[in-house]
Amino acid sequence: MSKCMQRDLQRLSADHFDVLIIGGGINGAWIALDAALRGLRTALVDKGDFGAATSAATGKMIHGGIRYLQHMALGRLKTSLHERMLLLRNAPHLVHPLPFLIPTSGHLLKGKEVLSLAMLIYDFFACRAVPGPPYAQIPPHQRLSRRETARLEPCLALEGLTGAVRFFDCQMPFPERLTLAVIQSAQEAGATVVNYAQATKILRDEMTVRGVRIRDQLAGDGFEIQAHCVVNATGPWADEILRAEGSSADPSATTAKQNRQFSKGIHIITRALTSGHGLALATRHQHSGAVLDRGGRHFFIVPWEGHSLVGTTNAPYEGDPDQKLVTEEDIQGLIADVNSVYPSAGLRREDVLFFYGGLYPDEPHQGAKGYQGARKDRIVDHGQGNVLHGLITVSGVKYTTGRRLAQMVVEMVFAKLQRPVLPCRTETAVLHGGDMPGMQAFLAAEQNRLAGILSVEEIDHLVRLYGTKISDVLETASENVANKTKRTADNLVMAQTRYAVRREMARKLTDVLFRRTRWGLFGHPGGDLLRHVADVMAEELAWDRARMEQEITEVEDCYHVVT
Ligand SMILES: Cc1cc2nc3c(=O)[nH]c(=O)nc-3n(C[C@H](O)[C@H](O)[C@H](O)COP(=O)(O)OP(=O)(O)OC[C@H]3O[C@@H](n4cnc5c(N)ncnc54)[C@H](O)[C@@H]3O)c2cc1C
Incomplete structure (x- = not known):
């Protein structure tokens, strides 16, 4: 039998860690696994359950990054394809290929010609991604006629349809369990991981971090964790912990750039609306800034466990990340979006079985581009400018590429610890439960x-x-x-x-x-x-x-x- 996950508060308070990660979303999870595999004494805490926040609020996609072609961001496309293949290989029970259709109409940007060209680039980079086992190979795209499209997805037989492009991306039907699998693997590699343990204050000796004050959310007790280096991977809460009483790493006191703005994105789960393909659709409102702009904001209708998953939306959000996010208006808006571009769905409120929302970071002063916009991960070294040595804040923008972000963070941790960097081992680490021949x-x-x-x-x-x-x-x-x-x-x-x-x-x-x-x-x-x-x-x-x-x-x- 595999190792039990022990909620070992005793060990958490008694040990002296090389690195403590605050936040057990996908980014904190990968940082913990990477650090533990490279031999660092590692701890991870989350104030709630592991993977319960943004990392559970996704579109459940392990994206190859096709949308990066809109902006010709080929570097990010290559990274996403690479990470997708690694996840297919290392977590085959939790990540699967899924066929998609992008309907085409007219010519040029909305037509087949431009889309097929983009798809050739996509296929080219997909083949060159890290070699995967045969079961993880993703077939190249196909151009479909109007008739073939209507046969595969009868509801798409819309006026003006010229056909579709069919391609494969990947789905993680259960991101909650994928995040958990990374944390379980970290624990198996030696990390101490504890949920319902909130970091309330960053502790320091003068200008250097020495640990974190913790509140056990279940028993209500407080205790301290000693660590040479602290990684703040708290997603939308990143500024909150920095502002905690006594922490001079307060972002407003250092540089305004660290204050991230957020957009809210929601998803709904409905009765099945398609016959097995994910559909990439665009609302009717124009979305500026893309090289290959096909219309309004993109959203997906994706088959999920015999149902459909529809999302996402985006709207600026300035509230408390701890509050509930989804309003009735959000749900009605998404239903209206679906019915306006996919009327045969005939989606009604009673078809919505479940809903959830999450927050994604936006670049300051650029407005709410939402999940569809071009955005970058951010790693802030609070030691720069002598603010607080040993503290790193991480803000990731994509579940799919969390492993890659973690690799960079752990390299920075080694530098903080003034130790020679050991090689990263997460590329080949098969995740908990994934040791199977396909x-x-x-x-x-x-x-x-x-x-x-x-x-x-x-x-x-x-x-x-x-x-x-x-x-x-x-x-x-x-x-x-x-x-x-x-x-x-x-x-x-x-x-x-x-x-x-x-x-x-x-x-x-x-x-x-x-x-x-x-x-x-x-x-x-x-x-x-x-x-x-x-x-x-x-x-x-x-x-x-x-x-x-x-x-x-x-x-x-x-x-x-x-x-
Ligand atoms: C609507 C939406 C759809 C998305 N869809 C996709 C998708 O399909 N594919 C994809 O690749 N990416 C997607 N993303 C992006 C992806 O979900 C995020 O980039 C990623 O989940 C962020 O993970 P995280 O670990 O940084 O944050 P989180 O998952 O939010 O984790 C932060 C954790 O920190 C904990 N925490 C906060 N404060 C404290 C504290 N004081 N002490 C202890 N713990 C604390 C929280 O409880 C939380 O668990 C989507 C994002 C959104 C918003």
């Missing part, structure tokens, strides 16, 4: 092995969540699941819940419903399931009735928009 081969073998014990759908579901750790899940609850005569769907729920608590550091009902499993992501899962999971967690974590009710209320609240 997803299809592994799935077929598991279907054989577990035939008669679990249904085909159950095996498929478990392999796509846990990869090769499916055996651990079944073993954890072997008394319930592996016994053919006793097995019921309830037993599987019990097994996954116990596994989440015992081995994956789930501490709240929301952790299990939204991030360890996907039970909560298709709309309200029903009172019976909620109570069943809460009962199992109560048994595991010694919750009393009041705590159970509070946990259930928190889950219910996730299905309500801002009021």
Whole structure:
């Protein structure tokens, strides 16, 4: 069995770390894995659950970066394609190719000619990305006639359609579990990782960082972590921690450039709107600044777990990142966008089963370009200008390229520690649960092995969540699941819940419903399931009735928009 994730506060407070990472989103996760693999004593804390913030609010795409062609940003295109191939190879259970259609109409920028040219460049760089195993090869694009397009996606038979370009990108159906897999791998490489531990203050000796003050969000206690170097990877909260009382790294006191502005992007999950292809569509409003501008703001309708995922939007946001983000107006706006360019969808409010929102950074003074705009990762060394030595702030703009960003950050950490830089090992690190000879081969073998014990759908579901750790899940609850005569769907729920608590550091009902499993992501899962999971967690974590009710209320609240 693989190592348990222990919420080891004792070790966190007793050890002296080379590097402490604040923030367990995808960027903090990769920094922790990279640092631990290079032999640094590494710790990571998150004030909530791992991967619960921006990294859970994505369009679930591992982007090859086709949109960079709009701006001819070939460097970023190459990086994205490279990182996409690495993820296909190192997390085959969590990242899969997905076919897309871009409908064409007329000529020039909206027509097939220009798009095909762009696609040739895309294919050229995709072939040259790091060589992947055969199962991770992505087919080149195809030009489709109007008739072929309508056959593949009948709803696209719109007036003026001349055809489409079909190409492949990649989907991570469950970004929450991909972030968790990186953190689990970091822990296996020696990092100490703890969720629900909020950094409240950066501690220093004169002008040098010496650690961080922490508040345990579950027990309410405070303690200190000692570290030579601190990486602030708190996404939209980056300025907040810098402003914390007593920290002279306050961005407003140093340079205004560190104050990032944010845009809000939302997604909705609906009944299935397409027949298996992702659609890249554009709203009717013009979006300036692109070399190859095909119209308004781009948005996607993407097949996801038998449903459709629609998004994203963008609107300037100046509120508190801790507040709920999605309003009824946001949802209605997105429905209107879909119906205006894809009327055959006939999308209605009651088709929206779930929604979520996230914040992306914008460049100051450039307006809200949103996720579609050209933006860059940012790494700030607070030691520059003698502000605070040993503190680095990281702001990443793309889930797909988090590994690459982490590599640069860890190199900076080595410089801060005044140690020779060791080679980065994350390119070849197979992530937790990903040690398999390709997803299809592994799935077929598991279907054989577990035939008669679990249904085909159950095996498929478990392999796509846990990869090769499916055996651990079944073993954890072997008394319930592996016994053919006793097995019921309830037993599987019990097994996954116990596994989440015992081995994956789930501490709240929301952790299990939204991030360890996907039970909560298709709309309200029903009172019976909620109570069943809460009962199992109560048994595991010694919750009393009041705590159970509070946990259930928190889950219910996730299905309500801002009021
Ligand atoms: C709407 C939208 C759609 C997107 N879609 C895609 C996509 O399809 N593909 C793609 O590649 N990229 C996508 N992105 C970009 C990508 O999601 C982000 O770049 C990435 O997730 C940022 O990760 P992060 O780790 O920096 O931040 P976060 O995921 O926000 O992590 C920061 C963490 O810090 C923690 N934290 C904050 N303060 C403290 C504190 N004081 N103490 C301890 N912990 C703290 C938070 O709890 C949080 O977990 C999208 C972004 C948005 C907004």
